Amino acid sequence: MRPNKVKQQWRQGQPSVGTWLSLGDPLAAEILAHVGFDWLTVDMEHNAIDLADAQALFQAIATTDTVPMVRVPWNDPQIIKRVLDIGAYGVVIPNVKDRGEAEQAAQACRYPPQGIRGIGTLRGHLYGGPDYTDRANEEIAVIAMIEHIDAVARAEEIMTTPGIDAVFIGPNDLAASMGLPLGLDNPHPEHQAAVARVLEAGKRLGLPVGIHCGSVQAVNQRIAEGFLWLALSSDAGLLAGAAHQAFQQLDTAAAQEARAARREGVAE
Numbered sequence: 101m102r103p104n105k106v107k108q109q110w111r112q113g114q115p116s117v118g119t120w121l122s123l124g125d126p127l128a129a130e131i132l133a134h135v136g137f138d139w140l141t142v143d144m145e146h147n148a149i150d151l152a153d154a155q156a157l158f159q160a161i162a163t164t165d166t167v168p169m170v171r172v173p174w175n176d177p178q179i180i181k182r183v184l185d186i187g188a189y190g191v192v193i194p195n196v197k198d199r200g201e202a203e204q205a206a207q208a209c210r211y212p213p214q215g216i217r218g219i220g221t222l223r224g225h226l227y228g229g230p231d232y233t234d235r236a237n238e239e240i241a242v243i244a245m246i247e248h249i250d251a252v253a254r255a256e257e258i259m260t261t262p263g264i265d266a267v268f269i270g271p272n273d274l275a276a277s278m279g280l281p282l283g284l285d286n287p288h289p290e291h292q293a294a295v296a297r298v299l300e301a302g303k304r305l306g307l308p309v310g311i312h313c314g315s316v317q318a319v320n321q322r323i324a325e326g327f328l329w330l331a332l333s334s335d336a337g338l339l340a341g342a343a344h345q346a347f348q349q350l351d352t353a354a355a356q357e358a359r360a361a362r363r364e365g366v367a368e
């Protein structure tokens with residue numbers, strides 16, 4: 101079976117960096133895969149991306165060595181089975197809050213005897229290779245999201261659940277659960293403390309910890325702190341950011357107005 105580069109990176113203690121695919125556009129996915137990100141995660145939780153879209157996105161990513169991953173809408177064995185069967189090499193499960201939910205996620209991703217995944221993939225073999233069914237339990241990455249303050253308190257029980265390969269912090273839902281202002285790169289001291297608690301537990305237990313970042317600076321800072329799975333914004337965020345930056349530099353009246361509005365915004 102084609103090895104999972106992300107799991108290799110984790111074994112070597114190397115950070116693995118990618119971005120989120122929210123647009124559902126295969127050409128955008130192909131462009132980002134050719135940039136050289138370690139992985140790309142198709143986000144089926146918050147967008148209009150269905151299974152057929154996800155399969156086309158995986159096919160676009162497969163033109164490169166970038167690892168195809170997916171965030172499922174919820175911790176549901178039916179959808180987890182189907183995203184794996186169309187070729188996901190990693191599954192991100194939202195809002196895992198305790199050991200029972202972590203067990204459900206891990207078992208949905210594994211063939212018996214470790215789990216309950218049904219046999220019957222087509223594209224898994226095309227992408228992974230003829231021995232896919234024998235090796236999938238080893239190569240597929242299962243990533244539980246910690247994005248509620250109750251899950252932070254239970255980080256150890258989630259991290260030590262058999263079959264969980266990494267945890268990933270969702271800064272916005274975590275902030276919402278704490279009644280704090282939102283923001284990916286959240287500076288609030290209580291938020292920072294919750295993030296630090298999860299990272300410390302991961303280091304102590306030898307489990308990779310990831311986090312969603314809004315900027316390159318945040319990714320680099322989190323790498324220095326010891327995070328091993330870093331999401332840099334999304335296809336939509338990177339597109340909007342680059343377009344805003346280019347637009348602001350134009351010698352046109354509209355751009356001058358935008359620059360002035362921005363300065364006023366900064367001065368407020």
Ligand code: 3PY
Nearest residue numbers: 247270271272273312
């Ligand atoms: C969050 O910030 O809640 C996320 O889910 C990021 O992916």
Ligand code: MG
Nearest residue numbers: 247270272273
């Ligand atoms: Mg979230």
